Amino acid sequence: MVERLLNAALNIVRQHGSDLFIDTSRPYAYTIVMEYEGKKIFLKIARDANDVPSSAIRDMKLLSEFLNAPALFVVSSTDNEVLEEGVVYRRDSMNFVSLATLAKALRGELPKFYQSRSKRYVTVDGKALRERRESLGLSLSALSQMLSISRETLYRYEREEYPMPERVAVELFKRFSDDVAKKINIFNTTRASKIDKASRAIDINKYRLEQSHPNGIIYSDKPLFLVKDPEKKEKTRLLAEIFSVEVVEE
Template structure:
């Protein structure tokens, strides 16, 4: 089994070769995710673990929230669960985070072959096109009862396949495709259509973040990320770091710069004390005393622009 670092290398290389822009790695701890990657309108917030059972619920919740705030999608890449490897072409889920093997990722982003099977309690399942199934059954003159008998299921189950597009086993789906001579299995939706989050304010106990909220930003604090919050209004989204000026903070600022490029956001660190540093790569460095003189989101945006242009 590959260790985490080697697996991360493989994932980053595969993404880059497939036309994705890939962020620097999140070496700063704690870290809920390891990479961000973008290709066109697809933004992935990626966690990489050799054993996917290592993902805990707290981390999964943060990855999902980050993806939602950034209009992206969470994705876990791994090799095994419990004592066996992840199967190719199968999507697993860990606390709501879609999870695939490196092989499945390669099929999807390189060969454009989406996964068709997902794992759930009790086994492997597929999604079928219920509307097309009903159309084919009626055109073939097959009754609900006859089809149910052929599949060794109840009439109610067949009805649910058609009307509710209820998921089924691989065996039943393949039998249906054999009977009607058409593909009925639908790809598993790894990517969900997302829109920017608005109108949900979180509890904020940090003085700096509270000030940003008071001047009109929506502030979404983070716990396990290289930044302390995602700060946004209608005009911009800012990866926001808060803390003392230190080598660690500068390291975070560089990482935030890389992440902001991939996520198409802006980045700023707000530091205690005085500094002559105006920016670290694309991350604006703002002193708390400068922030205290600001009472409008537009003034904050102007201050960031001034520092980033110097």
């Protein structure tokens, strides 16, 4: 299953950019580094989002931040339910998308819905929503009644205080267009949290990686890869060449 996903992902990658690195050493998820519009992007290919251990997600966040490289998981399902096109599933602050969503995003069609646990949301462009509402001569009260929500709730959406649930968004899009929802740039760099860094800290600015090539990463003025396992040296050096970083053997 993962091999079929990998081959399908590579076909998509090669239509829009190039693959620079492929690693199939982890059975739960394969790794691609692709180049797209001048960016180097990590793609982790897995069958289901829950097949990916939290340690692998933490590795990706550290690599993404310190290499300034976007990281993204491409999966078929979440909790064994098909991940629909145009929906971004979020787990531990990392984005998971389907092959179809990846293909559309590489064509410039970014998704707008995201899923957290079992619920879906959009982030409203408050200014665009307010301007569209006012251009149609609709008051907050009038539009809120159309959407079956309170005036206060609609006011908070326009102030972008919290995300809009899928049910309300679908009704809103029927009356306006989906231009009032913000696009999700799945190619943004992911940042590791303080907890992520603290859990992997070996020394000052030195972090352990558990599910990746290399074994660790140092970051001060520039990143350095750490490698100590002989079986990881070849892939680590290839990855270092791609990202123009030095390798330190321990």
